Amino acid sequence: MNHEFARTTVTAADGARLAVFIAEPADLAPDAPTVVMSHGWTLSHRSWEPVAQRLLDRGGVRVVLWDQRGHGDSTFAGGRMRPGDETVRALGEDLASVVAETAPEGSPVIVAGHSMGGMTVMAFAGLHPGLLGEKVIGAVLVSTSSGQLRGFTVPGEKWIVKALKHVPLRPGRLVTLASQRRGGFGIDPRDEDVRAARDQIAATRISTSGAFYTALMAHDELAALAALSKVPVRILVGSRDLLTPKRHSIALAEAMPDAHLDIVDGRGHMLTYEEPDLVTDAIGDVITQAGANDQGSAVTSA
Numbered sequence: 001m002n003h004e005f006a007r008t009t010v011t012a013a014d015g016a017r018l019a020v021f022i023a024e025p026a027d028l029a030p031d032a033p034t035v036v037m038s039h040g041w042t043l044s045h046r047s048w049e050p051v052a053q054r055l056l057d058r059g060g061v062r063v064v065l066w067d068q069r070g071h072g073d074s075t076f077a078g079g080r081m082r083p084g085d086e087t088v089r090a091l092g093e094d095l096a097s098v099v100a101e102t103a104p105e106g107s108p109v110i111v112a113g114h115s116m117g118g119m120t121v122m123a124f125a126g127l128h129p130g131l132l133g134e135k136v137i138g139a140v141l142v143s144t145s146s147g148q149l150r151g152f153t154v155p156g157e158k159w160i161v162k163a164l165k166h167v168p169l170r171p172g173r174l175v176t177l178a179s180q181r182r183g184g185f186g187i188d189p190r191d192e193d194v195r196a197a198r199d200q201i202a203a204t205r206i207s208t209s210g211a212f213y214t215a216l217m218a219h220d221e222l223a224a225l226a227a228l229s230k231v232p233v234r235i236l237v238g239s240r241d242l243l244t245p246k247r248h249s250i251a252l253a254e255a256m257p258d259a260h261l262d263i264v265d266g267r268g269h270m271l272t273y274e275e276p277d278l279v280t281d282a283i284g285d286v287i288t289q290a291g292a293n294d295q296g297s298a299v300t301s302a
Helices: 045-058 088-102 116-127 157-164 177-184 191-202 206-218 222-228 246-255 276-289
Strands: 006-011 017-023 034-038 062-066 109-114 136-142 233-238 260-264
Touching: 006 088, 017 045, 017 088, 034 045, 034 088, 034 116, 045 062, 045 109, 045 191, 045 276, 062 088, 088 109, 088 116, 088 206, 109 116, 109 276, 116 136, 116 206, 116 222, 136 276, 157 206, 177 191, 222 246, 233 246, 233 276, 246 260, 260 276
Parallel strands: 034 062, 034 109, 109 136, 136 233, 233 260
Antiparallel strands: 006 017, 017 062
């Protein structure tokens, strides 16, 4: 079944207009769980659609997708399309705004993040530790890292990336299917999944890519994991992930000993496309583990 999402706009504290998409069964109780999914760098909310549709098929939950600032249909501060000095922590505050505006009173929230979206979840936890274990009762981290990414290792790279922040064009056909298949996916990806990821990246402004590349290299939320550890956490990573290799997820699991880590053999960075059932199961397991499934919904592992 193809579930329809209603679009709305959440305005962040600095005036960024965030495109938000919400789906829920007509008879869903206000206090049913809300799952908020944050996407990765240069992608959009659409990268979570395979998981969102499966989760809605199982019933009993409200699903919230959103475009992170500068991506998809969302703007930067003040409604502008031109980036400033972007940070992952600003994304964490954006997530706080989305949670506050979309999850009804009494609805427990599960936050799920892929790649940069997982970093957004960590920043959110560090900025709002009081919400963990209260409003937010679980997290799923997919193909992500708490920090110590590769950094600027090539001579002149930092200045090239800085220049890209001033290029408002979309890369379009410069982003090839072959490059996405090779860099984002593992063994034998489906053509339609590679094309879906490629189309999102091709539509993301080069200025957005440059601004957030710098933000990702500066990202360090190791300290935030103490707050995240207050709730059930599932961590998933592909064994062939080239962008956030499995050592980053292993480090997350070591910092959060109660978290459950899945290393998915043969898969790459795009687990929301490569293994949507597994990611959906992980979300369902967190809901069950957190005891948020009292409404008798069908959100369990298939």
